[in-house]
Every structure is written in C-alpha cells, then in structure tokens.
Amino acid sequence: MGISACLITKNEEDALTRSLAMISPYFDEIVVVDGMSEDKTVEVATRFGAVVIQREFSGSFAIERNCGIERVHNDWVFILDPDETLGPEFLSMLRDLTSSKGYDAYSFLRYDVLPDGTVLETPCGHPEIHVRLAKKDRLRYYGAIHEKAVVDGKIKFIPEVIYHHRGYFEDYPQEKKERFDAIGRDASSDLQGLNISSRALFVRNVKLVFHYFRNMLVGMKLYRRGPSGIIRAIRYTYSFASYGLKQYIRLGQI
Template sequence: MMKKPVISLCMIVKNEADCLPRCLNSVKEIADEIIIVDTGSTDKTVQIAKNLGAQVIMVPWKGDFSYARNAGLNRAKGTWVLFLDADEELDQGDAVQLKTCAEHLEFEAFFLQIHNHSGETLDSITATVNPIIRMFRNRPEYRFQGYIHEQIVSSILERQPEAALHISSVKIHHYGYAGTVVAAKDKIQRNLQLLKKALRDSPDDPFHHYNIGVEYMRMNDWHAALKHHQKSLSLAPPETSYIHLLYKYIARSHFHLGNDAEAIETCDQGISLFSDYTDLYHLKGTVLLTSNRKQEAKEMFLVALQKGTAPLLYHTDAGNGTYLSAFALGQICEEMGDGRSAIHWYAEAIQFQPRWTAPLLRLIRVMKCANREHELAELLIERFLPLWKDTILLVVNALVEENCFFAASAVEGSLLKHGISAAEKDNIADGTSGMLPVIETDFTIKNALINGNTGEAFQILQPWLSKHTSSSDAPVQEAYRKSRILLSLADTHLHDMTLTSSQFFIYQRARYTLPSPHFEF
C-alpha cells in the first residue's frame, strides 16, 4: 500500500523556466508530492517541472490567484500543504526543521520567515523579513481567498476560530522583488490592477487598502500610500496581524513627505502598542537624525540596538537593531566629531553584516583621516579577516582607493600567511598583481603633488587606474582622476600636520567629504 504523502508542495507558475529548478531542488528532500498549476507558460517551464517529478495541471489564467492556487489544493493528498512561488527557495539549513514542524498535528498552520532579497542570489543582502503562513493542514474546507495577495488564514479561522497557528524560524528566500525581476515582469502594475478590482468589490477591506498602499510605496507615491494605509488602520480590528506594520508605513510616508513631526508622532503611537518592535525605534531615530536632532537620534538607535532584531511575529527591515542601527550611530558620532566612537560603531556594523561595504568604507576613511592606518591594519586582520576570506580582493581594493597602502599590504600579506590553499594564493596574487603600489610609489605621488606636478602624479597612478576604470567613459575617468589626486593631496597635508594643529581639523573634514569608491561584495 502506498504511503500517504506528508507534505504536498503546491505552486502556480507561468514562464518560470529560469528560476523553477532552484525552487524545486530546494524542497526535493522534504516534499512528498509536487503539484504545479501552470497558467499558460510558453517557455520550458512545464517540461522542467515534469522532469523534476511534478504533477502539472494546466489552468487558464482568470486574473485570480486564489482560483489558481485552489486548483492545486484540489489535487493535494498530503497531510500538510506547503506553498511557494517559483522565485523562492527553502533555506537548506531549515529542511529538517520544516519536516519536524509537520510532525506537530496540534497546529493548523505554520508561519515561515520570508526573506525578501534585494538581489537575485542567496548571498545578496536580505532587505525585509516577513512572517507569513506558508504551510497548513490539508483540509477540504481550507481554501484561498482574494484575487491577489491571496490568503489562507481567513479560511482557517472562519472554520476554527481557536486554531493554533505556530510561528517558526524556517526561512524561505524570495527574489521576486529584486529590481530586474520586477522590471521584467511589470509586477507593480499587475498588482495595482488586481488590487483596484478587489477594492471595487470590497471597498472597506483593510487588507486590500494595506496591500495597495504597499504597491504605491514601491512606486514612491507617498501621498497615495499614506491615504490607503491610514484607511486600513481605521478599518482593521486591533488584533490584525499587520497593525504594527501600518504604523511603520504611515510614519515612513509622513517622513518621505517631509512631515517629520507626524512621522515621530506615529512612531510613538506604534511604540506604545508594540514596545518590542525594533523597526519603530530605528525609524524614529532616522527621522530625528534628518531633523538634525542628533543626540535624540543617537538615543533611539541605541534603544534599537538594545532591542535587537524584531521578534519573529513582526515584519522587519533587515538590519534594524543590528547593522543599520550601528551604522547610523557611527554616522552620528562621526558628524559630532567623536571619531573613536564612530570607529567602534562602524566596526560593530561590519561584525553584524560583513558583506555590507558602507561601514567598511567609512571605517577606513575615519581611521585614515585620524592618521591611524597602522591600527586599521591590526583591526581588520585581527577582527574581520576570517569574515572576508572569499572577498578579500575587494577589501584590499577599498584600502587602496583610500590611499591606505600600508594597510592593504598588511591585509594581503596576512591572508597569504594563514589558512588558504595554494590555488587561493595564486588567485590572490593574480588579482592583486599591479594593484598595490609600493610605499615608495606613494611617496613619489605625494612628492609630485607637493611640487605642483599633478600630471606626473596622475602618470604614476595611471597603471592602476587603467586596470579599474573604463577607458571608453571619458567623463567618469576624468572625475576619477581628479578624486584620486584630491585624496592624495589631502593625505599629504594630513600626514605633515600634528593632530593638535589648528588646520588639521579643517583638512580632516575636507578629507571626510571627498568622493568615496563604490564597492559591492
């Protein structure tokens, strides 16, 4: 006798040949059956799905996501239904945990943590994290509702008002709102049309107002977003799961519209109801900072760091309470002239998120401007080198861009000495060949600048410059050439001054504000 499936994966797709294999391969160890509803693919989606073991059902698209999803539910035989989109994948470290969840029949559904990425790969930085019900008991009375942003929870609670819903830490990675994906599929316009239709049918539905407000936010139409989110807040019952998010979005819209007082007031209202929601403290700090209320902003970011990442039941912007809050503190301390504290907070931000380059670039610049390059090399080697092993060339490159040649040489040398294979050594040697000017070259450049020979200085820099800029883009090259000369000139003056010199602070501030290089890990 064939064993009954435990987990049935149900999906709806159309022209998803590029991303479907990644999705299905991520669940092959936990999905006992795969049911895919295809709404009209013209690429190889259907063939790929069948090759990966899926049952494929052809259903014409009727402008109704619930209709399509329910067509898949009608075929599911598992105890549980897991639903994903083709541009998602299960985190491989959470497969066992998801199977364990399926053993707990005392629950009717599980919230999974949807990590919405800013890029199109797993190693791109997460933009937001949203807890959403994605696995639920397979019962004939549970069916999706809504043309778009279709929901299953309302169907569950209508039948079982006391149903136990569990918030898990299982992660699903979502790439569908990366910029190129949205542009290719024109998702925002599609969503708007469906949501407007839903609002015509149910003008007082708070969830529709919430969702259409989100789409207007994506379009930077903050007036429309504010209108719909305020309407949603006025209509939604107090126990609604996204109330906390409405306060954040209303405050954010006010902020973008220049209504700082209203934004702060909305944050305070939200905090009074959701005192553990980190995002509201971070957002309030951001508004205060742009209002030049630095000390108050600093206090808010410190509270956000103390709170840490928001609890699993909240939608959160990744970095609130961790690297974004630490970076903001670094910026405030830097602007207030407290370089030592700025260095501390930038280092904390790097520790929280090693793949985010902004705090690294500010850390390098602040320490360089304080004539602490030797300490910078020690800090990077002792604290962060293991975190950057696969991206060390970019770190070295960033140091070179800031004229930190000693630190760049030290970091490169330390990596070559410890814990890498011969092949990795060759790769680093190839990648840095001709990139690191020797210390003597640095002095030669500075000597040329001191004597007013900017042409000679540029000629010395040219071999490195030609390796890292496009020769076909003359305006970019000219701007880059000037920024390199300005950096070297500023460093020359700073190097020759004592920290107590009356002019040191002036040159230091000028050095802070010179153009920074742009890097992405």
C-alpha cells in the same frame, strides 16, 4: 505524515528547475498550477514527477493557490514560489513540524534577495511573515493580488527564513506594478478567492496586528534586548499595520 508542495507558475522554466531540484527529495507530492506557460515549464515539472494543472489565469492569484491546495492528496501542504530558496535544514524541519499535534499551520520569515546578492531583512520596513506550511483543509487564500493566507486554526511562528530572489532591485518595475494594480483594481468580489465580509476581514486584520507584535517580541526574541527591543517590536508592528492597510485599500481588498 505526508506533505505536498504546491507552486503556481507562468514561464518559469529556469527558476522551476532550480526549485524542484531543491525540494523534490523532501516532499511526497508536488503540485504545479501553471498558467499556460509558453516555455518548458511544464516539461520541467513533469520531469520531476510533479502533478501539473494547466489552466488560463483566473484573474486571481488566490484562486490559483486554492486550486492547487484542493488538488493535493496529503494532509499537509507547503506553499512555495519558484523564485524562492530554502536550505536543507529548513526542508528537513518541515516533516518534524507536521508531527506536532498542537498547531494547524506554521509561519516563517521571508527575506528578499536582490540581483547583486544583497539580503533585505525588512523589505517593507518590517520583517515579512508568511504562512507556508498548513493542514490542507485549514488553509485557503484571499485576495486577487498579493494573496494572503487564511487559516482556520492555530498558527505557530518559526523564525526560519525563506529567501525570495528578486529579478529586480528595490522598487517594483513600473510594468509589473501597473499589471498588479490592474489585477487588484479589476477584481470582482468573486475573484478574491474566499467570501469574507468587510467586517470579518477587518476583525481578522486587527488580530493579525496583535499576533505580529507577539511574533516580533517573543518569536524573534526582541524582548531580550530590553526597552530597545520592545521599541523595535512596536516600530515593526506599526510598519506592518500601516503597510498592510495601505495595500488593502489600494487593491480594493477592504
């Protein structure tokens, strides 16, 4: 079962070199959607045999993600950012997951790594869970900024970790925050990547809250800790729901 890796880039030559050296032995195809980089990003991608799609930034990260997914040739796609790292065991596991016929997508944990090497397991007050591996025709993204995976099918949570290496400490740099806020604020409905009604989006988000609680309680095995584990699962789920709601409202995605 073939798997394609899909990344979006903009002036990422150093990070992309590390990323492609790490993942290239494990994927049948690599697709890079590049936002007209001015450094050697495209040269690096080409050197590793990646398919490069160069285009001006559309104003929506969801659109860029969807562009890459629509370009891949294999049945399965894995979504990765250049500043994320995965261990060999994680990468080797992916092909086994695609051979299972019971699921259409898989989600994983993502931990932030600060410049000093500190690993943040709950950077937003709760563990982050991201869909990254999915059947190509079942996965698309929604949201001009902080885009979210939308899966038409069954998702299985795998409690393995993707490490996101921040170039900054705990808070967003002000310039980056303002740039991201501007993208969300200025994005029209046609820049959200998918045509989803407010009602459908609300229903989806409610379902996500219940799925998140199950993933914490069962997937992360917090139930084994007894009442304290159940309380922690509830706290994490409350943080997940409140953080997500604030983010959607702030970015105009609800």
